Amino acid sequence: MSICVDVHLLSGKRAAVEVETDASVESLRRRAQSALVVPSRGRLLSSSGELLDGAQTVTEAKLTSGDVLTLHVNQVQLKAVRNGHSAAFAALLGDGSVVTWGDAYFGGDSSAVRDQLRDVQQIQASSHAFAAILGDGSAVTWGYARFGGDSSAVQDQLRDVQQIQASFGAFAAVLGDGSMVTWGGAISGGDSSAVQDQLRDVQQIQASDQAFAAILGDGSVVTWGLADFGDDSSAVQEQLRDVQQIQASSGAFAAILGDGSVVTWGDADDGGDSSAAQEQLRDVQQIQASRRAFAAILIDGSVVTWGGANHGGDSSVVRDQLRDVQQIQASYAAFAAIRSDGSVVTWGDACCGGHSSVVQDQLQDVQQVQASRRAFAAILGDGGVVSWGDAGHGGDSSAAQEQLHDVQQVQASSYAFAAILGDGSVVTWGSANYGGDSRRVQDQLRDVQQIQASHGAFAAILGDGSVVTWGDADHGGDSRAVQEQLK
Template identity: 65%
Template sequence: MPPVLTAVAALQRSVSQLRESFALNVIEGSLLTATATLNADLHEEVAALKLRARAALGVGAGRLVDSSAFPLDANSTIQGAGIQNGDSLTLHICRVQIQASRAAFAAILGDGRVVTWGAAHCGGDSSAVQDQLQNVQHIQASYGAFAAILGDGSVVTWGDAGGGGDSSSVQHQLKDVQQIQASQNAFAAILSDGSVVTWGSARSGGDSSAVQDQLKNVQQIQATREGAFAAILSDGSVATWGDAEYGGDSSAVQDQLKNVQQIQASDSAFSAILGDGSVVTWGDEDCGGDSGAVQDQLKNVKQIQAAAAAFAAILNDGSVVTWGAAHCGGDSSAVQDQLQNVQHIQASYGAFAAILGDGSVVTWGGCGGGDSRAVQDQLKNVHQIQATAGAFAAVLGNGSVVTWGAAGMGGDSGAVQDQLTNPQQIQAAQASQNAAAFAAILGDESVVTWGSVRSGGDSSTVQDQLKKVQQIQVSQGAFAAILHDGSVVTWGAADFGADSSAVRDQLQTDRSDEEPLRWG
């Protein structure tokens, strides 16, 4: 996460004047980067003071708090806010953060407010709770809803009511929330005391009543896309709930789930790595929930990667063990002798790509990029790989990119190959089963896109705006780029959140209308 910018205002008041002189500083990390001075009348509103402070310091929106870190009421006057002589005020400036559901986006602005756009039924319309969305710290998304954690630990939800957008039945329990996990249509919140509160579709894990007495001292939660949750408790045991067929029922392996270190999820099954390096699996047997055929090989497991219906485990010796649906990468026998000294594995919907110690790549799976023979001679000195559901993009040590898989899924970057130099980050969007795209942020902070036009593979309409891009977030069919100044540029399929025109003014940080002040 980028460093938080903090503006500190040291307050001094002259007894002979009803005005206050502020020495304003901008601190990035531990470095003082700018200073400014301004005068403020005691009857000036806090909101006006904050705007002038932003202009003086050249920063975006932020939270103005007192010396106790309590947010000041923007509608109050300086005097009414109880600011005393010698107090220090702090303007906390945070980078814009964006989260996406299937077809909508939610942006947390620097001052903790939230702006949403995209399909209303997927959370693109937050008007019903807009007045509650203040001092937002984090947002989590399900398929069609959002859940925001506020500064006081409470939660605000909106979007598809049946998919977690309505938390009214548990609202009184949502206090001191530390983190939230989501399945396709439900949410699970971990509270500060280690207990868990769930809501949304009961079948998707929104009802945890059957295991509520077990949900104590929860450390982390994982979820299958189809609708089950698995919580690791502080003693290393696991509690599961949700759709039994898709991982919500672990009773058959419960006695084995001890000293669990981490859990990985496919679309409908779980795999847990135990402290001794062995693995326990459960859920849909055809999608990785049954590892019986390779159980004796699953020893000294270091990490596990999941495709939609299969798993691939890297062992301490660099070899790989796979299981699950063969057509989704669960059978690696054709390349088993090549899978030596494996450093990292990436997965598409139905295939895997492994980076070896020498920088070469081995692929397998029945679809979605499992066959890389057409570009195999180019796959040398590979540093990282990104994937859509049906294609892969590999970044080489020299800063070039090699792609393979379905062309309509981003597997063909030929049209932009000469532009793909020195990518810093690659993101992927998936509009449908047969349409996907990639977007790469280059070293000069510009963006190059390729793949399905419907998924955002063509950014030509906003290309001149894609400068100084810091981060990109994706829905299933659209991209949202956060620029250096905190403004946002979107493109892709309009019905997936690519059209942010209705909130464009809120997503800009133009300060031209604010009073310019002399630098101190």
């Protein structure tokens, strides 16, 4: 016996789909996807908007002829664990399922929670684990247990989760009532018990390597985690009023207040002490951070820096050039500022792109800048690319210059760059072992929509929702074992 249901896309396109009553809802979804000519997976919703369980039969789902269903198709999303040892990727598919690959220890193997990874809405990553928010507001975690991959101790509390933030080795989840749940490495902020009573009406969370800072509804801030990484804000607590946003370096925080002033705390060498620059920190619009320093753009387009001098905290050499700055990008230990006239000013460690004198004449009409660990790449108005910094990290793109035309966007691993061209193809440069050489998959890199990077590999999402990877296998550069799942 069979029934016929009407399946719609959000665009209004529709198709009548016939299916046997003893067939699975997953089978119905595949037929609907084929009938509607949808290249990637989608979620099948009932007429009341509820997600249909693909494991149920049509009869068990209580579907009948004439029912109107919706196939909700989302673009594939990628998230990557990034650390210096190895890494992994997690792909959130259009139907809400998740596929993982890379180092099993750091989240590349999600088989233990595969049955729970259904109707996933978003994924967050620490340096060693993943956390997924499901449609019902619960959360599922996997990866290195000590660094957030095991949330069993707080699982009963993970209800109505709205957002998740990650430090190096822990997670913090904001619930619908404004309270917070934390787990993972205690030294990374996974234990918030000391401040739990203060964590009410949480609006935003920011994380340094080993600490968290939460902005409450009244504009105050609560911090916790490891000493010397910004966990202790007691010295500035009276100043932390009307906080609008927070930025973090490796071991310090910088908060922009409603009046445009800035309050900092944490390791002084990482930018936790801004006393030398306090008189200048007025009318601050935005703050960018390198590993151990901060750079603030003021309303008049000037820039104020502080923190580790060798990491960009000292911009005195280029101070007179830092005018009409529109945006700033940071590598590990240097900054690059784009001015309103399209020129670029750099400072910080020369080995990390802090000196751009060799390419300064080419840096005209710059639209955006991307950074690897020790190099920068700028997209020009004519679609060309200029790169500088350490050659082993993508600072030398001379070998690829003939191909770098009509560039739309650039993504970076720690050691290489990948550029998407207007025709959907991809050009790569930098360390060959860490994503700078894409020749193995070049023929597959067509109609690329977006690229995500781990520490040493890249993953590209194509127009049909499939995924192509390259780079170091231990960092997620080889997805051949899960390619069938990524279709």
